[in-house]
Amino acid sequence: MKYKLLARIALALSMARWRQTMVAAVGVAFSITMFITLLGFMNGLNDMLDGLILNRTPHIKLYNELKPSPAQPVQLAAGYKGYYHFIRSVKPYGRRLEIYNVDPIMNSIEKDDRVLGLAPKISAQVFYNVGAIDVTGVINGVDVEAENKLFFFSTYVTAGNYIDLKNIPNSIILGKSAADKMLAKIGDVVQVTTARGDRQQLKVVGYFQSGIADVDKINSYTSISTAQKLLGEPRTYITDIQVKLKDMSLAPAMAKEYRARYEVDAEDIQTANAQFETGSSVRSIISYAVGITLLIVAGFGIYNILNMMIYEKMDSIAILKATGFSGRDVKRIFIMIAISIGVIGVSFGLVFGFLASSFIDQIPFETAALPSINTYPVNYNIKFYIIGAAFGIFTTYLAGYLPSRKASKVDPVVIIRGK
């Protein structure tokens, strides 16, 4: 009841100056629109670029690295304890690349409920034989289904069907650039040579295109069993276990844990792609900064219109006070005006932000590097809308606060005398 009257007065006051009120609301709407559009677009780009690398990078990779043993015999010898050891030219011992006890490790990780899934992999250095010359390459033996489920393998296979890799023995999916270089078409047979000199004929069943040409020039995929056969290794030979977590941020801690528990090397995604994260967060910060700057500018607009209104309506304020409205009531009236400008501006801003985002989403964006993307990427995360709305209302409240306080302090005696 009480607020109804104040609201009615607020409405009447702002309608008396509806043009300025509208300009202020348009200012807010514009900045919220920009805020939403910018964040949606920037984050769409982030997602796309993340997808380029982060999506297909395991959160934790378990592997055996060829490196010198950290503890040399002399350090272990009891007789030389407490001495400084200067050992030169330490070489790695002939360790194998495979992970020992792969099956128990995989079973145990699979039971960890922080883990979304895992996919074993074999990496092998090979040469692609192109006529008389050999081109270096890497063959990745993958568990096709797990690879697709966790790392969206099929999205990068631009020609052929990824599942053929599993169904057709001795098949290979070549990187597009590598295939171009070898003039290999789908259905052709290419020959590869392993590091140990074994030769193998493989049937091309598809191309893949990761979006990064250097990767496509070198890498190709086979099934795990084909890779094992190629290398002449038994069924237990696995060089990498790729783990995908439910929460990526746990990766560094869990990598450490696995390193200790399974006595293998473990690399987390944050360490592997530190620079990538930075790029994403910089883009986010820029868009937040621009959006918030726009909002602050809009806030000044509201501040101005309210200040003007208060100067113009001094008489009205004096009457209200003389007839029994308290300073607090007057303050509420002007805060209400500010908040309504905010609410209306924010509502329109959210709608227009969504429309602008959808518009950007329609603009064609063709790039050879990203076959799965045809239009500019946009992220419609509700979070941006909530942040935009909250910040918009908050800014208008702040912008309304000072003028309202001034209005509440108007001394009716001074105004009445001044006539």
Place this chain on the structure above:
Amino acid sequence: MADKVIQAIKINKHFDGAQQQHVLKDVSFSVDKGDFTSIVGKSGCGKSTLLYILSTMDTDYEGDLLIDNDPMRLKNEAELARVRNEKIGFVFQFHYLLNEFSVLRNVMIPGLKLGKYAEKELEHRAMEKLKIFGIDDQALKMPNQLSGGQKQRVAIARALINDPIIIMGDEPTGNLDKKNGEIVFELFQKLAREFQQTLLIVTHDMEFAKATDHVIEMEDGRILNT
């Protein structure tokens, strides 16, 4: 002994400035219920200043003020606003109406603020008040469509809406021509006679003053007679 609506007890007021000015000096008086009192005095003697204090809008004074036997001294701003809303009707020299609202709404707003009557009922009461002053046909106009005299009558109707225990006016006829001034003055008379409304009116017009129940004469910040 009649009920005292307003009691001023040794009210002193200073204005700080280049030189300090003692504007009200030990002003004490009271207004009884149903009285029609006028305050007269030379320009600058402190009439308006006194009225602003009595109406609780000015709180910067020494001495005591009792309205309806309730001391105002210790009340905060919101409580004083409530007193103004409920117990005092104020009529200014310049008809202060809210230009954003119709005549009827202008009359109703202090009533809506008080919240004693439902809106429909209040609208009815507002129309009654306008009828007393013969301007009920103007109810739906906007204030800027009225003449000066009409506006002043609306302002008086507004002052009456909450049935205040006293109506104060600071030269309410001062800005009107003679004829309109007389009309407004007659309306005050009518309020006093027919409705036993307590009135306290500052005026320059000696004729006006003579026709009231009591005349308080001021000179240089003091009250001469009581």
